[in-house]
Amino acid sequence: VATGLADAVFLAKEFVNEDDFVVALGDTIMDSHTTPNHLSRLIDYHQEVDALCTLSAERIPMEHCSRYGILDVKKYSNPSNKSTDKFIVNDLVEKPSIKDAPSDLAISGRYVFKPAIFDYIEKTPYGKGGEKQLTDAIKLSKKGGKIAALQLADNERRYDTGSFALYAKAFVDFCLKDEEIGPELREHLKNLKL
Structure with missing residues (x-):
């Protein structure tokens, strides 16, 4: 029985085997008419930076930060990168208060992981409500790999x-x-x- 999002993701371990994989939250719909679409760009960026985890992200009003995992990021710098939507994640905070929020960049319901995330999920302690939080597992995974984030384009929208x-x-x-x-x-x- 899954208790928390991290436990739910862990249930896919045998199916995933040794392949990178996507987690798409069922209560989130992406409206993306760009070519390539947001998920394709997320996967491409994940492979480009060889990240352990790559997160979809969006800018939100600060008064909503207590509803989301919020990212502390730096711009991804690469001579060929002219984009302003690519980031490397320094830290992430689950549902912070406005004063504790490191930015207005929120996790937006799409993730690409290497299978190594399962090791970090196993090591993640149960938190509030007796649940394993995926955000906690991702934070823990920083010890073993890079965490990246790709911001939604201006003409893309996430529906909760x-x-x-x-x-x-x-x-x-x-x-x-x-x-x-x-x-x-x-x-x-x-x-x-x-």
């Missing part, structure tokens, strides 16, 4: 679907963007007596 209201908002946004049902839904919304 972890509550009924957030799910409904995401559903409506995607429906409105759909060529087939968008016009009909817009007309319906205009006619609602709100």
Whole structure:
């Protein structure tokens, strides 16, 4: 039985074997119309820097930092890197207060790992609520490898679907963007007596 996100990830150990792998949180939807898309760029960057863990990240309002894992980062420097969205992670803090938040860069529900993360998950102590936190395992993994982060592009968006209201908002946004049902839904919304 998984108690916490780290335990849930650990359940994939035998399936993953010795391959790098992606964790995509089920309560997060990415709207990415860039080419290549965000997940492809995340995997490419993970391989480029040979990171043990590469995180998807997004800028958030500071008043929301207590809802997320927040990153302390430095820009990835490489002569061929002209990008401003690539980072090396110095530290990460799970759900800090505003005063304890090292930045406004939050983990956004997509991860690429080397299988070595399983060793760190095993070593991670159970924390609040008797759960193993994935953030704690990632912090511990800094001892054995690089942690990288790739920020969402300006035209990409992460939808949190972890509550009924957030799910409904995401559903409506995607429906409105759909060529087939968008016009009909817009007309319906205009006619609602709100």
